[in-house]
Amino acid sequence: MxxxxxxxxxxxxxxxxxxxxxxxxxxxxxxxxxxxxxxxxxxxxxxxxxxxxxxxxxxxxxxxxxxxxxxxxxxxxxxxxxxxxxxxxxxxxxxxxxxNAGAVAEQTILLMLGLLRDVVTGDQKVREGLQIQTKEKAMVEGITELADCKIGLVGFGDIAKATAKRLTPFECELYYWNRTRQSKEIEEEYGVSYLELDELVKECDFISLHVAVTEETTEIINKEFLKKMKKSAYVINTARGELVDNVAMREALINGEIKGAGFDTVHPEPTQKDNPLVALPEEVAHKVIFSPHIGGIxxxxxxxxxxxxxxxxxxxxxxxxxxxxxxxx
Known part of the structure; x- marks a missing residue:
């Protein structure tokens, strides 16, 4: 054979x-x-x-x-x-x-926590000998717990369900949007509530992408979508880079339209250092955490x-x- x-x-x-x-x-x-x-x-x-x-x-x-x-x-x-x-x-x-649903769900939550705790900057500052100054600054600015966040899952397939299951112990509010609303039994099993997409975007502190790339979903995160989000909200993409309009996302980060983003995947791959999302101005680069598309491997x-x-x-x-x-x- x-x-x-x-x-x-x-x-x-x-x-x-x-x-x-x-x-x-x-x-x-x-x-x-x-x-x-x-x-x-x-x-x-x-x-x-x-x-x-x-x-x-x-x-x-x-x-x-x-x-x-x-x-x-x-x-x-x-x-x-x-x-x-x-x-x-x-x-x-x-x-x-x-x-790979459980593995990608872990990566999703890692990015959420990493953004809330600003782990990349924190690591850098400790290495620079600025530990106590960074701690004092964080105490004044405030650190948000995941428990205080509303999580919006865009799509509700295997990975979104695994993410919801793993988020439950964090005691955050869980919402989802899907082309087809799930049954009451499924919603109760995963502790999620359904919102129409526009409402979910406006209400949630994290927008986490869990849809496949289709003609309908390509660049679903565009200029109009980002403008509907809270200025204190984050985008998480552990799905596919094609779901995000890179230029619109770059502008939103620079203009302070959203607080930050976590990306396990950036289009196109292999992702180069001159990509609009990678080559961010120094003053906003800290708003983004990247991982090299390792969520499911x-x-x-x-x-x-x-x-x-x-x-x-x-x-x-x-x-x-x-x-x-x-x-x-």
């Missing part, structure tokens, strides 16, 4: 599960960015294809791999896979739905993801339906 892999070889070997089907498979590994022609040549006998969540599988590749049965995203995202062509060819496309996440991938391959090999099919097959 041949498996074409588009991604990093060391990662696939490290997280390969202790399953016979994985041990006995012949892996054909190509880096992200490999041309369609090379993928077709090397993978022409492949029955399964595993692709990095930010990788792509084109119509041409799918049409020229005649033995292909399953395309599996290594993560949750599958934007780069031509799911319609796969459906037409009878090829399953699957992802690892919810596999914990060790446990990868072990769970790769176990699910090979379990799905085993299901298909045994003429059974795999889990988390995303192309409606």
């Amino acid at each position: 041949k498996v074409l892999v588009i991604g990093k070889e060391d990662r696939y070997l490290k997280y390969m599960p202790d399953k016979d089907i994985a041990k006995n498979a012949e892996l054909i590994i190509c880096p992200i960015g490999t041309s369609d022609e090379v993928l077709i040549e090397k993978g022409k006998e492949a029955e399964y294809l595993i692709v990095d969540a930010i990788g792509s599988v084109s119509k041409k590749v799918i049409e020229h791999l005649p033995k292909l049965k399953l395309i599996h995203s290594e993560g949750v995202g599958y934007n780069g896979i031509d799911i319609q062509t796969a459906k037409e060819k009878g090829v399953f496309v699957c992802n690892n739905k919810g596999i 914990t060790r446990s996440t990868f072990y769970r993801a790769h176990l699910n991938i090979w379990s799905n391959i085993e299901l298909v090999e045994n003429n059974k339906r795999p889990n988390y099919i995303v192309n409606g097959l």
Whole structure:
């Protein structure tokens, strides 16, 4: 059994599960960015294809791999896979739905706490020998506890639910907006209240993004959105960089329209130092905390993801339906 892999070889070997089907498979590994022609040549006998969540599988590749049965995203995202062509060819496309929800939720809360406690500045000042001066300044200016905040979750999928669950012990007020309102039972289970998006934006101290990138949500955080927010509020983005209009966000930070932001992802990736959100003026740079898109890449996440991938391959090999099919097959 041949498996074409588009991604990093060391990662696939490290997280390969202790399953016979994985041990006995012949892996054909190509880096992200490999041309369609090379993928077709090397993978022409492949029955399964595993692709990095930010990788792509084109119509041409799918049409020229005649033995292909399953395309599996290594993560949750599958934007780069031509799911319609796969459906037409009878090829399953699957992802690892919810596999990194807890990990990303942790990163979301880390950014919230980091902003409230100004951890980046605090670390810097202690290293500069200004510990007591910084402490005295903070006592005068005041530090807000997470318990005193209203949290607004934009979207209410797996990651937002995991975030709500982990925020409950902090005793903050939890609100959400979603295209489809959840049932009363779900709202009670996660301790959340529904608000229309406009109201949520105006009322909450944190706006935390948990939606997929679609035509509707691309740059949902734009000039109009930011102007509706409280000047004391923050934006958290652990979802996708494309959800934020970088120029509008930069202007809002410079003009004091919002208090700050925490970003685990900034568009485009790889994020460069001249990005409008990275190259902020020195006097406002402290308003933003960045992390290098690591929210969902914990060790446990990868072990769970790769176990699910090979379990799905085993299901298909045994003429059974795999889990988390995303192309409606």
